[in-house]
Amino acid sequence: MSRSRVLWVVGLLALGACGGEDHEPREEPGNRPPPGSSNPPVTYQRSNVTGTYAVTGTLQSNAPDGSGHNIGNVRDTITVSENTSGLNLLSVNIASMSCGGGIRAAMNGERTFDVSGGTCPVNVESGCTASMKVNDGSGSRDAGGAFQLELRGDVSTTCGPFSSRRMFVMRLAGTSSGLSAPDTTFEKLSLGASISDTLGLLSTDTGHTP
Numbered sequence: 001m002s003r004s005r006v007l008w009v010v011g012l013l014a015l016g017a018c019g020g021e022d023h024e025p026r027e028e029p030g031n032r033p034p035p036g037s038s039n040p041p042v043t044y045q046r047s048n049v050t051g052t053y054a055v056t057g058t059l060q061s062n063a064p065d066g067s068g069h070n071i072g073n074v075r076d077t078i079t080v081s082e083n084t085s086g087l088n089l090l091s092v093n094i095a096s097m098s099c100g101g102g103i104r105a106a107m108n109g110e111r112t113f114d115v116s117g118g119t120c121p122v123n124v125e126s127g128c129t130a131s132m133k134v135n136d137g138s139g140s141r142d143a144g145g146a147f148q149l150e151l152r153g154d155v156s157t158t159c160g161p162f163s164s165r166r167m168f169v170m171r172l173a174g175t176s177s178g179l180s181a182p183d184t185t186f187e188k189l190s191l192g193a194s195i196s197d198t199l200g201l202l203s204t205d206t207g208h209t210p
Contacts, residue, residue, distance in 0.1 A: 044088050044107035049139065052079045053147040055174035059198050061155070061166045068166075072202075073192030078149060078172065080105070080113075080139070092139070092149070094120065096194035103134050103151070112140045115151060122199045128159040130203040132168075148173045157203040166202060170195070 055078050062069040076096050083089035083104070090113055091102030103118030115137030122130035137151040151170040157163065192198070 041087055044110055046082045046088065046090060046107060048111045049090070049107070049113055049141045049147075050080050050082060051141070051147075051176050052077060053174045053176050055147065055149065055172040056192060057170060057172035057174075059168055059170050059195070059202075061168040061202055063166060064154075072198055074170070074172070074195050074198050075192045076172075076195045078147070078174075092118070094195050096196035097121070097132070105137075105139065111142060112138070114138055115149075117153075122155060122157075122203055123196060124157060124200050124203045125159075128157060128203070130155060130157040130200070132199055137170075145175050146173070147175060155199055155203055164203070168199075168202075 056075045058071055059074050060071045076094055079093045081091050083091045088107040090105040092105050093099055093102045097120045099118055099120035104116045105113045107113045118134045120132045122132050124130045132155050134151050134153040139149040141147045149172045154165055154167050156165045
């Protein structure tokens with residue numbers, strides 16, 4: 001092969017090496033989808049349910065074995081506020097009780113939420129202690145402002161060596177109309193006592209189990 005032909009072949013090979021480069025853009029690490037293509041969590045507008053509500057409703061209770069069922073009317077004020085410790089989290093507080101940071105809840109829709117739990121002390125007679133433990137529940141506020149809340153749990157009472165426990169279901173409804181808790185005997189008989197007073201009576205009227 002002549003020297004000129006050899007140079008021509010070498011030139012073609014060099015051009016092929018340069019011209020064969022892939023011009024597709026490289027994928028930057030930051031542009032890659034997250035592992036499993038997971039979507040960010042849904043965030044609901046907590047302002048759709050937060051507020052202070054004057055409520056009335058019923059408190060049903062019974063012993064753990066289902067006996068001793070009774071029902072009473074209650075009236076109180078419920079405040080639902082944002083819990084800043086996480087997305088969609090809420091705190092539910094009862095005006096007549098001291099529930100610390102509140103009963104825990106979380107949004108599960110644009111106008112609905114689930115209650116996950118909380119404990120509040122109950123005022124009872126001297127020498128006894130009692131607490132309300134909320135196990136679960138649910139709540140909502142519709143577009144017209146009507147508020148509903150259901151709480152389920154138990155009330156435990158200890159008086160010296162004796163103790164008792166009753167299960168309860170509270171169903172409450174109302175609006176942010178600014179009604180106050182009842183302060184007369186007539187109001188308490190017709191509309192119900194506060195939740196705190198009702199639970200206090202419930203704790204002392206059930207007898208004690210050694």
